[in-house]
Amino acid sequence: MSEKKPLPLLRARSPSRCPVCGQGSYSRAGIHPQCAARQADEKRKVRLKQEALTAAEETPTFPAVASAPWQRSCPKCRALQHVRTKVCSCGHTFAVQVRPPAGEGGCA
Ligand SMILES: [Zn+2]
Ligand SMILES: [Zn+2]
The missing domain is CATH 3.30.160 (Double Stranded RNA Binding Domain)
Structure with a gap:
């Protein structure tokens, strides 16, 4: 052993x-x-x-950031605009969302 x-x-x-x-x-x-x-x-x-x-x-800091769904900031002057605004006061034209014509003027 x-x-x-x-x-x-x-x-x-x-x-x-x-x-x-x-x-x-x-x-x-x-x-x-x-x-x-x-x-x-x-x-x-x-x-x-x-x-x-x-x-x-x-990353550039944007002073104005759209805080509401009906707002958007202009990429040119960074000013807050209403989403329905098509042309900013600085002259920038927002890209228009193309909608189908259906339903336009449907109800008087
Ligand atoms: Zn080790
Ligand atoms: Zn602008």
Whole structure:
């Protein structure tokens, strides 16, 4: 009866340490797959954050935003207009929604 435990062969090799979590890693790359994924995710998060910041900077701020369904802002002078207004005071012509003629003047 032998109570001798076999020495773990892997321990013989000095494991490379995972640069992410600092734990020994026996994988060939020396980094845990999940740690590599986490590292890539962190990089992606940073990049997304930077992209969001630049996007926020580039997005023009409209001082007048239509807050009511019957309002719309002129893309030229940004003034709020009634949706029925076809031509803005600045001269911008709104795109007219083409409606089918059916029902027009139906009831007198
Ligand atoms: Zn790790
Ligand atoms: Zn206008």
